[in-house]
Amino acid sequence: MADVRILLTDKTIAQLPTPKDGWYLARDTELKGFFVVIGKRKRTFTVQGDLRRDGKRVSSIRVSIGDTSDMSSRTARATAKEYLAQISQGKHPKPAKEDQPADTVGKVPNKPLAAEITLCEAWQRYLEAHLIRKGRSEKTISGYRDHVERILMEWLDVPLRELGLDPARVAKKHDETTKTNGPYMANGSMRTLRAIYNHARKTNRSLPPDNPADAIDWNQEERRDTGMGASDLKGWFTELAALDNPVRREFHLFTLLSGSRPTALQEVKPTHIDFRRRTLHIAKPKGGRKRAFDIPLSREMIMCLIRAIRFGAKMYPAQAREWVFPADSESGHVAETKEDRDTLSKWGNDLRQTFRTIATSAAVSEVDAKLLMNHAIPGVNAGYITRHKLLEDHLRSQQQAISSAVFAALGPSLTDMQVLQDWLGRGASRRATKNCEMWPVNLDAEQRIRRAA
Template sequence: MVLAACATTVLTTVLAFRMRSMDRSRSDPLRLALTDRSVAALPFSGGGQYIARDESLPGFFVMVGARSKTYYAQGDLWQGSQRRSVKVRIGGVDDISAREARAEAKAQLAAIAKGKPPEGSVAAPKPDTGPTLREAWARYRDVHMERRGRSAATIASYKDHVERMLRDWLDLPLMTLGENPRMVADRHDKMSQAHGPYAANGAMRTLRAVYNHARKTCRALPADNPTFGVDWNVERRRDTAMGASDLPRWFTEAGRLRHPIRREFHLFLLLSGSRPGALLEAKVEHVNFGKRLLRIPNPKGGPSRAFDIPLSRPMMRCLVRAMRASRLMHPKEARTWIFAANSGVGHLVEHDEKRDTLFKWGNDLRQSYRTLGQACGLSEIDMHLMMNHSIPGVNAGYITRAKLLGDHLLTAQENLSRFIIDMGRVRRRNELPPERAWPLLPSRKLGDPVLDPTPPDPRVGKGYGGRPKGGGPAPTAPRAKPVGAVADDWDVDIRPRYLAGASRR
């Protein structure tokens, strides 16, 4: 009896010490061998409940309240791909022994493991599954992207990835994706087949960014991003730039474009290396001919990356011709936009050309600008500054771009524009002279029958004059104008208006 009393006293002391430790750190639950003696020695809670888990049988525990102690079994019930935690009451300490409760707990846990919910089971409190993809995307868009001034084009690209390519996952909890990386990897494989390797990679990069942002405020999400298991498609940079030897062909094809505003837009892309999306939104108020600068207020990266493009003389001629053509074709829109059009927003929207009409346009011209800058002998840092790229290295980071615009960068831009224009007008032996004075054409001579002849009119089968006999492209069959087409996206003959405008001046 004395030994039993001593053992009970020692056990009570140990339990009291462990209870105090548990109070100091609630993250470490109480674990011990659940026997009749150890359970009887557990003190009742002063308020609320606490759990003492068995150290040898996971899922078996006793819940101690202020006046009672009860045995429970708890396990994860899988039904298909869904998992939920269920809890089964086995009995009170006064009604069943610890040994019997342990045997019953084993039976209940075995049934749960087989996917059979036991009778009388109670669903455990639902764990925090975190936000759905829809909720996480909305917060990422509003809090992260818009607040940091990301451009509308960047936000639209991310939106397309989430709301179109991952549309059926919008109401899926991120917890499900985090715990099933194979599900994400399989989806990437399917999208690679359906949408192409580049689009699939882009969608997964967007998902990765949204998940990482959501985990900052929901630590219950798995630490490993579910895109970690994706086998990324190989992406190769598109080598579509022109060299100096390609420029004569490009200038010939660009000069034959019948839409003068689009023609000047393509030329300015080549001379500035600007991104097409930013240049489409160029306004008249953004041009400062006195300082020879064109302001780009909302480039890639948002307004915080706004910068000025130094204007060479060929670039200023190009802008003046574009503004003059805009006033003649779209007088109302030309008050605001440099490259005006009869579109919903008032400026050019589409700038695509058929490759057999103009073999390089859009971002091809930006790559060409960088390539030709290297051929012209400009330094790498100068090209970074002129294209508004970040400069690598601590030392180069000390450079203040605005202090170089008025002299150094303007000189570099002038040299590069002269190189591009000169190389574009080079002719091999026995080749005919250039068909037109463009791109050195003064704005008042737009549409001039000698200096800026239009291509042969398919309706009359001959040109407007000014081209040497036998020169120029052959007459082509007329194309049917699509329903709803506007001057922005259709070749138009505005020569009579050009000449009328020139005669008034």
């Protein structure tokens, strides 16, 4: 059959007649050098262009893109543009053994060359060049690693191109993961795959431009509503007061009073506290060091830190020299912040939600609450807010309003309940550490406390 010229779309390609023998070309009317080779058994997207060196034509090469049954015409057209651009610059889009001289028209490869990079290799590059280089936290990296090395383990040696050409396979995996691991894990693991694929394609332009994760019907995710209101705080404080470890007790209380992420508070050091300015520096928040910020401290927050330092100096004297919330762990600080729900009903992100809820009841504006929690503020005008200029007075007063609202919710129980009096009453921490016959007190820490008091 004679060659034809048509606008190549999925519909027009499907309507092309199959030759009785041999093959013919269907050339695109919009993109020069882009066509489909129509054979008896397969139809292959292909590009052809003149390879030039120093402005001189070296040869005319033909490069297959992929089978029409494996990719859409839209994807093939985007890839064709990239291939033709590379050819015009004197570069082969694929290894030389894949390229064909123009006179080998009928000898279309049975199978396009798969990109060498596998999911495992792409993950290692994403880990090193993106996550580690940009200072992502260990917890963030651990989450990505879990997605790749557990949920996507069976694909570690699979070429990314193979996944890119088979989005239905990715969609099916998402459905299976939803059933076996839940909707949130399914969405999370596929978001990780999407990020790795996009990153790999920056240096592997032969990968199909359409991300295979785009074929997924994402599970609906609802914001977890686990925060407490003012009426819930009395019961929670009673639970917290009963914890055996006083350092962990202060850690959870400070999480509530600051609204900070537990992972950021775990690595707080005594040197991060400025009692004179009444601030706590968070050096490694979510987003890395570039998002570092200072938390203004209310009176209750200062007392919480003082108690943590005193108890830590008694219980873990060596670790307390470096950490505000020390522990007998490999890192030397509180590493695991989860508690048995029967012992302490709310912790971690529950307390961040509680902070935001109490802030609203304390008439703290949404912008101020976001600034205190180090959240990004949407909108053009947000760029004109200078956070540190608000820190010394305005934000501190807002922080104090939230802390006051938290303790006001306890009402008379703060003095009537012995368990709370023994913990939060005047001089309680001094009596507790004095009667705690463990290790010698950390004199440096005690001196800082006395100066602050």
